[in-house]
Amino acid sequence: MESERLFFRELTMSDAERLFEIYSDEEAMKYRQSAHHQTMDDSFEMLKRDAEVRTSNYEIRFGIIEKSSMRLIGTMMYQPVSYKAIIGYSFAKESWGKGYATEVVDWMIHHLKQNHFTSVEAWVLNENLASCKVLEKNNFRLISQTIYPESKYFLLNL
DSSP: OBOSSEEEEOOOGGGHHHHHHHHTOTTTTTTOSSOOOOSHHHHHHHHHHHHHHHHTTSOEEEEEEETTTTEEEEEEEEEEETTEEEEEEEEOGGGTTSSHHHHHHHHHHHHHHHTTOOEEEEEEETTOHHHHHHHHHTTOEEEOOSSOTTEEEEEEEO
8 A cells, every 4th residue: 555655554563772762752742642752662552452352353553664764764554443444544753844744634534534434533632733734734633622622623525
């Protein structure tokens, strides 16, 4: 699976070291709801969990590989809930500002539409303005909500 500048593939245990580099960076992970990785064991546990939830179809995560360097630069995921998918993505700090998030979300929209999903939603911390812009560029609508006041809720009907 691929887009113009990126490949997407399942993560493997051999990704643990690079995953740790990305997920242990507090600055890069500041907009995630979960804590950054503190040890390599955190990255191994994430990979084990991903394998388990993938087989149960609870959450599907892919590694994002930059074609020009063949390096893992982040992850994207979706949680299928009937015909709706909840998406998320995280990137290494050195890949910010290059349009990769917009490209990933665009690819995810097309992938989910091909797999018969009818809507996509995303939750973004209020201060994550860059991610809000990414979703708006991909035609998501900001929906008013009061359940999680620290987050914005975006929806796209396919």
